[in-house]
Amino acid sequence: MTFDRYARRKLLSHSIAVLTGLCVLAVLYPLASIVYEAFLQGGGVLFQAGSLTSVQPPPCSTLSCKTVGIGPAVQGTLIVVGLAAGISVPVGVLAAIFASEYRARGLGRAISFTADVLTGVPSILMGAFIYGYFVLYDPQIALSFYTGALALSALMIPIVVRTTEEALRVVPNSVREAAMALGISKWKATLRIVLVASLPGVATGVLLAVMRAAGEAAPLLFTLGYSTLWLQGLDHPGANLPLLIFLGALSGYPNLVKLAWGATLFLLILILIVNVISRFAIHRMRVRMGGA
Amino acid sequence: MDVPTLSPSSSKPAEAPKDSPRSIPVHRWPDRLFFGLVAALGLSVIGLAAAIVAILVYGSRYSFQAFGFSFLWGTVWSPTSTPPIFGVVPFVVGTVVTSAIALLIAFPLALGSAIFLTTNAPRWLRGPAGTAVELLAAIPSVIYGLWGIYIVHPYMATTVEPALKRYLGFTGLFDGTPLGIDVFTASVVLAIMIVPTICAISRDTLAAVPQSQKEAALSLGATDWETTRVAMIPYARSGIIGGTMLGLGRALGETMAVTMLIGNIDKVPTSLLSQGQTIASLIANELLNNNGPLQESAVLEAGLILLVIALLVNVVARLLVWRVLSVGGGGAVE
Numbered sequence: 001m002t003f004d005r006y007a008r009r010k011l012l013s014h015s016i017a018v019l020t021g022l023c024v025l026a027v028l029y030p031l032a033s034i035v036y037e038a039f040l041q042g043g044g045v046l047f048q049a050g051s052l053t054s055v056q057p058p059p060c061s062t063l064s065c066k067t068v069g070i071g072p073a074v075q076g077t078l079i080v081v082g083l084a085a086g087i088s089v090p091v092g093v094l095a096a097i098f099a100s101e102y103r104a105r106g107l108g109r110a111i112s113f114t115a116d117v118l119t120g121v122p123s124i125l126m127g128a129f130i131y132g133y134f135v136l137y138d139p140q141i142a143l144s145f146y147t148g149a150l151a152l153s154a155l156m157i158p159i160v161v162r163t164t165e166e167a168l169r170v171v172p173n174s175v176r177e178a179a180m181a182l183g184i185s186k187w188k189a190t191l192r193i194v195l196v197a198s199l200p201g202v203a204t205g206v207l208l209a210v211m212r213a214a215g216e217a218a219p220l221l222f223t224l225g226y227s228t229l230w231l232q233g234l235d236h237p238g239a240n241l242p243l244l245i246f247l248g249a250l251s252g253y254p255n256l257v258k259l260a261w262g263a264t265l266f267l268l269i270l271i272l273i274v275n276v277i278s279r280f281a282i283h284r285m286r287v288r289m290g291g292a
Numbered sequence: 293m294d295v296p297t298l299s300p301s302s303s304k305p306a307e308a309p310k311d312s313p314r315s316i317p318v319h320r321w322p323d324r325l326f327f328g329l330v331a332a333l334g335l336s337v338i339g340l341a342a343a344i345v346a347i348l349v350y351g352s353r354y355s356f357q358a359f360g361f362s363f364l365w366g367t368v369w370s371p372t373s374t375p376p377i378f379g380v381v382p383f384v385v386g387t388v389v390t391s392a393i394a395l396l397i398a399f400p401l402a403l404g405s406a407i408f409l410t411t412n413a414p415r416w417l418r419g420p421a422g423t424a425v426e427l428l429a430a431i432p433s434v435i436y437g438l439w440g441i442y443i444v445h446p447y448m449a450t451t452v453e454p455a456l457k458r459y460l461g462f463t464g465l466f467d468g469t470p471l472g473i474d475v476f477t478a479s480v481v482l483a484i485m486i487v488p489t490i491c492a493i494s495r496d497t498l499a500a501v502p503q504s505q506k507e508a509a510l511s512l513g514a515t516d517w518e519t520t521r522v523a524m525i526p527y528a529r530s531g532i533i534g535g536t537m538l539g540l541g542r543a544l545g546e547t548m549a550v551t552m553l554i555g556n557i558d559k560v561p562t563s564l565l566s567q568g569q570t571i572a573s574l575i576a577n578e579l580l581n582n583n584g585p586l587q588e589s590a591v592l593e594a595g596l597i598l599l600v601i602a603l604l605v606n607v608v609a610r611l612l613v614w615r616v617l618s619v620g621g622g623g624a625v626e
Contacts, residue, residue: 012517013401013517021406022404024405024421027401027405028316030428030484076450094329095336097330111337117603120541121344121545122598122602124547124572124576124595125344125348125545125595128579128592133347154484158337185322185323186327190326214432215432215433215435216433218547218548222579243434245437257442260438264435267435271431275423275427275430276423
């Protein structure tokens with residue numbers, strides 16, 4: 001009788017193990033489907049001659065439509081994300097240094113908590129607040145690479161702060177003490193010894209922030225705007241990949257939808273590469289710091 | 293290094309030794325400059341948060357002057373009537389309903405996956421499967437939207453929604469024509485997007501349960517599931533709740549996929565198969581294309597409300613997660 005009950009409990013345990021396995025399959029199915037569809041529908045667009053060197057074709061609905069041309073969108077995304085990284089990386093890294101390397105009473109904690117909460121602010125509000133400011137201040141450049149970069153850097157700064165802080169925390173205190181014992185000044189010790197030691201972690205955080213920004217469409221809707229042309233100047237609206245996907249998908253024109261899948265495939269491949277690199281960097285850093 | 297007191301050119305030889313180690317005076321000003329720089333940038337993070345609040349508050353002044361607090365319970369959003377009327381209720385309802393359904397779908401899947409990845413999965417599978425779940429979190433919202441329109445939407449319209457209508461139609465939740473572009477489809481895609489957030493944090497907190505806790509249950513003859521249920525889930529509870537709230541925070545502010553799938557109609561949704569609008573999709577649709585400063589201001593005020601909701605959810609979530617992961621548990625003590 002007791003055996004019977006035990007068998008029943010065992011059975012329950014095994015069925016739940018199977019059930020949780022099915023959960024994972026259900027969760028991973030969309031990933032497989034997205035990657036499959038991106039290759040199926042976007043492969044032809046992306047791996048076609050001239051896909052990265054020509055502009056978006058005009059909308060058309062016959063079968064002989066042109067489907068090449070994500071060049072300006074790649075260029076625009078590179079520029080706006082590059083500008084945003086140029087702002088957010090120095091600001092974020094130095095702010096993280098203040099929060100973790102200087103014992104400024106509760107201020108350091110307040111900054112990391114604020115950064116943590118800011119990573120939870122909906123990205124569209126980062127765009128809305130930049131738009132709100134520039135419409136008041138200078139409506140002429142409300143839609144430009146400048147405002148786009150500002151919105152993206154508002155999104156990136158909290159991520160860079162948090163990941164840099166975590167990377168700095170992994171550096172053992174003995175490294176700082178060794179620097180102090182040699183009489184090196186604090187700023188040199190921080191920038192040239194502690195920061196360098198944590199560089200793989202910092203680089204990983206920056207890469208993740210960059211990838212996040214490269215795929216963000218919401219804050220760009222009313223900051224960078226959209227264009228189908230090559231760069232017209234930093235004070236002009238510009239082409240970018242996420243809004244190409246958004247507008248292409250909603251346009252309903254077969255060739256623009258195809259183009260959106262091509263852009264999707266491009267972003268997915270980038271994301272995959274960056275994830276592999278960052279995993280490798282984290283692993284190497286763990287090894288170097290002795291599993292700390 | 294020179295000893296300052298012996299140098300005849302030094303103007304104040306007596307003061308140097310008072311200041312602790314020798315090399316410090318030489319570096320003092322660069323150190324101060326560096327401190328000033330990092331302190332200013334550190335404070336700029338707090339300044340960024342303040343600026344977001346300040347600009348949204350300032351931007352919503354026209355709307356606040358025109359409608360006051362009736363904006364909060366107004367159910368009509370009509371930019372084209374004379375005078376225009378703006379009430380935020382349709383979008384608050386849209387946001388809360390889509391996020392709640394997404395959470396209902398995502399939570400069991402995410403918790404199940406987290407349990408599988410920490411207890412049931414063979415060791416060689418844990419790393420790759422965990423990585424794959426995290427990759428889901430890295431896919432941009434707009435890609436989920438594209439996939440939602442061309443893959444999920446037809447399937448919803450032809451298969452899932454008619455079935456739901458047939459079997460659950462009596463509840464009244466599925467009234468209307470199953471179009472596939474509606475509150476329900478938006479919620480399902482939203483659920484897929486927040487699973488990785490909930491799963492990753494639940495998995496981390498479950499993995500942080502001490503081995504002794506599990507061994508105690510196993511030594512009493514508990515099966516794997518009983519160990520999970522009795523020894524692990526209670527211990528990791530606040531982390532799991534915190535992770536779920538972070539997922540909720542993400543769902544509340546998710547924009548592109550929802551904008552592409554919800555239908556974008558400025559009305560309170562009457563069923564899960566009707567079109568609607570969330571606060572985020574309202575901002576995406578109407579901040580740039582509007583009928584003048586009053587509507588723009590009303591959209592920014594809706595944004596302010598979204599900010600308040602998202603901040604509340606996030607602060608509570610962070611506090612819960614921080615407590616578990618930094619203090620090293622304690623969930624079991626309560």
